[in-house]
Amino acid sequence: MNLAAADEPAIRATGLTRRFGSLLAVDHVTLAIPRAQIYGFLGPNGSGKSTTIRMLCGLLRPTEGGVIVLGEDVTRNPEAVRRKLGYMTQRFSLWEDLTVLENLHFIADIYGIPRAQREARIRSRLEEYNLGSLRAQRAGTLSGGQKQRLALAAATLHEPELLLLDEPTSAVDPQSRRDFWESLFALVHRRTTILVSTHYMDEAERCHRLAILERGRLVAEGTPRQLAADIDAVVIEIEADDIEGARRALAAVPGVKSVAQLGTRLHALLEREVADPQGAVRAALVRASVQAAVERTPANLEDVFVAATSKNTANPGPARAA
């Protein structure tokens, strides 16, 4: 890798669009993913995360737009980046009737890792991802967390510069998810660029940068902190015993975009234009005679997500980045 290329983003997508018949799965997504960072795709199911990732690794051809991955035009020449790219599919896609070791051997041979390095490389992966004791076990009999560690071991066996992970933790318990993310940071530390799609807020929070996708469109992009600061709404937290009463009262307040419950608290997102949001909420609660503590709080990522996605529901047909 030369130095000039090092500053170049790992992925640069311009106006990336994909249609399946009449369905617009990905709608003019433009983004740049910097190197040696974890970049997150956050969005509900069907928001176009998988389709975008598949276009980025050349599995699907874009209907419109282009992608440059690690300096190569993936749409024209997908083979050029295959060696520098590791891809972990949403579904476990190694061979369930082969053992852990056999799967890794096969992947090593497919990537043409020289015999001399092969064993050492596999041993280090087995150790790193805690698979040593499972080496002779058939992959089909592994637990969700073990399968995912094996998939990561296989995807990183050829030391790719870029790792694409499509909802890697969807079938995994919380402890395994934590461990998995520790492994990802270890990889980033070794200068690997990682693109990960998720629908977990806590995972999105861990990313260096984040893109929020909704119905194929990129609706927000930035670091989690930046996104929270730039949120296009005011977040009001209401703590009340009569949560249902509070909810009903809030429905009457003008400028409320959404209300979400977090245990005994409600998070209400109000439009920025509302002059005194706290006062408006308090007044509405008093009118409904609901006892509540009302406070303005900084936005969390969930608020960002709700604000970004509800905007488009209210206004279908937003201006697109040209």
Added chain:
Amino acid sequence: MMEWLRQSLGRIWAIAAKEFRQLGRDRLTFGMVVGIPLIQILIFGYSINFDVRDVRAAVVDDARTSGSRSFLAGVEATQVVSVVARLRSPRELEHALDSGEVSVGIYIPPDFERRRLEGSRPAVQVLVDGSEPTIESVVRALTAVPLVTRAGLYRNEVRPVEIRTLYNPERRTAVQIVPALIGVILNMTMVLFTAIAIVRERERGNLELLITTPVKTAELMTGKLIPYIIVGLIQTTLILSVGKWLFDVPLAGSLLDLYLAAALFIAATLTLGLVISTAAQTQFQAVQLSFFTMLPSILLSGFMFPFDGMPQAAQAFAQILPLTHFVELVRGIVLRGAELSSMPVQLLKLAAFFTIALLVAALRFHKRLD
């Protein structure tokens, strides 16, 4: 260049080895490799039988001479018919035929000895139930040679000596069926195996991972074919051995020629499986499509019915089927002792099928999901 080739061969080998390993672990498929040929050869070898034996017959002997008795003994000795009833009059004989009690009636008239000496009129009448075409043709065939005069559709003359020499049914069918059976069994298993081997990986998501790796389409396909070519040759050996051991099928030609022809045929059917795999999305569809190609192969290839008897259009269509050409090759080598070099047309047609099908499969199989 050498490095590129080394890497490419390495990937093909990796895929072939993986496929072998999976084949060994998948008990059902492994069972099919050995089980299908064994069961098929036993079923087909024993049940597809054009030899007609022990056809139920009734006899009316109005001559009652030593000549007539020895004639009847001779007829029974052929084992083509077995006499189940001795009746008193031609009327009773016709009645027995009408009721379906017997399929053949033999009538020996009182002047049997004189007729035999004169030779101008048939000495014996054989009445055959014409509603069963195979029986009719068999008995007809057995009476065809000594025919002096034809006395109507069901009435023919028989001479015992000729019956025995003409009809020696013991081995013919198995000898004809078993070599062609190699083709039918290979056709059945090979198409199915490859179609499933690829579609299964598509269904389980393995393919999505594989196509993001540096493996090329041609390497993937070659790697998938190699294990099944070997499986096909094992099946060929199995059928040949059972054919020799159980059905006493001789091999007139060279064993090497037979294996070469089989290898080419296996490659052709495997590529047909590859084409199917590019069209089918699920294993179920792959199985259905495989069977869809199998039935015409079995019916039109000349395995079941004589090729020459088929309508022109069917004959033309059968030219597309690899089995048609292999049946000709294998019968030539096994039965006539023909050399492979004497049948270049069939070889070329198989090679053409292989090339075209492989091309179609490679073009249809994108290293993409769309």
